Amino acid sequence: MFDLSQPHVMTVAGPISPAALGVCQHHEHVICNPLAVAVDDHDWVLDDPHASLAELEEYFAAGGRAMLDASTADYGRDAASMAWIAARSSVxxxxxxxxxKALHCATHVDGKTVDQVAEVSIRELRAGIGETGVKPGAVKAGSSLNEIQPCEEIALRAAARTHLATGAPITTHTEAGTMGLEQLGLLRAEGVELNRVIIGHLDRNLEESYLRAVLATGAFASFDQVSKDYYGPDEPKAAMIKTLVDAGYEDQLLVSQDLARRSLLRAYGGGPGWVYLLERFTLRLMDAGIAASVVRKLLVDNPARALTIRPV
Structure with missing residues (x-):
């Protein structure tokens, strides 16, 4: 029996030691049906457990050992399907x-207090999601482009209170990499130690002074749009990671792909799939002058620390 009073990572299959996590892509989507966008575009629907399982096995063969599905309930999270996959996957x-963000959360959050929203997340972390019993391993919140809407502020403050009650780490969505500092300001105001926070999608905003300001708070900076050329090529992302490593932030950087479309996953008929980061982007990082030992930090050591639940 795992001692839940000790630091741990909560997986779909149960708690593990952070040291057992291994190579981890910390911001992906394995199974989801985000109705707010999928109603007009089926490409957003990842609803085939067999295909997602096949994609995960390719990822495992490439060296991947862990993955966080960043799909919230309002983004079409499916804990039952994830439990089915977890029982069959090596990941x-x-x-x-x-x-x-507001596009997805408004109808779930509007009219509720911060504590009412937090209560749901605290219950899921302690007792599991509905009848599945599956416990999440992190709490998420998001913001819109260049603004934090009222429902998003409620969700961010609720995430903070959930963290303070449970010790679960916080991971965020930023729209095009904006509002990261504002997110951190709200979380700090609620009493969160910012080294327990992952600010997402920052490789969509490669302004060095901004990224340094985020990292100076102690938060993790997530470069999680790797392989998405429509958001910009990977070369500048690798170069900025090298710049930030040289500035002393190698222990706060994370990399992932955030593949949330059928057209981006090989088992759904698209590509490049989750193998891209391990088979290609790691080489690009080393070509940029980043040592293999630091690449390991980005993929193993940093995710293990970032995703650790530290019980209160």
Missing amino acids: HLILVTGHH
């Missing part, structure tokens, strides 16, 4: 509680 899978 440690992690789910989230909490909320996405």
Whole structure:
């Protein structure tokens, strides 16, 4: 029996030691049906457990050992399907509680208090998601482009209170990499130690002074749009990671792909799939002058620390 009073990572299959996590892509989507966008575009629907399992096995063969599915309930999270996959996959899978940006969370959050929203996430972390019993391993919140809408502020403050009650780490969505500092300001105001926070999608905003300001707070900076050329090529992302490593932030950087479309996953008929980061982007990082030992930090050591639940 795992001692839940000790630091741990909560996977779909149960708690593990952070040291057992291994190579981890910390912001992906394995199974989800985000109705707010999928109603007009089926490409957003990842609803085939067999295909997602096949994609995970390719990822495992490439060296991947763990993955966080950043799909919130308002983004079409499916804990039952994830439990089915976890029972058959060699990959440690992690789910989230909490909320996405306003496009997805408004109807779930509007009219509720911060504590009412937090209560749901705290219950899921302690007792599991509905009848599945599956416990999330992190709490998520998000913001919109260049603004934090009222429902997003509620969700961010609720994420903070959930963290303070449970010790679960916080991971965020930023729209095009904006509002990261503002997110951190709200979380700090609620009493969160910012080294327990992952600010997402920052490789969509490669302004060095901004990224340094985020990292100076102690938060993790997530470069999780790797392989998405429509958001910009990977070369500048690798170069910025090298710049930030040289500035002393190698222990706060994370990399992932955030593949949330059928057209981006090989088992759904698209590509490049989750193998891209391990087979190609790691080489690009080393070509940029980043030592293999630091690449290991980005993929193993940093995710293990970032995703650790530290019980209160």
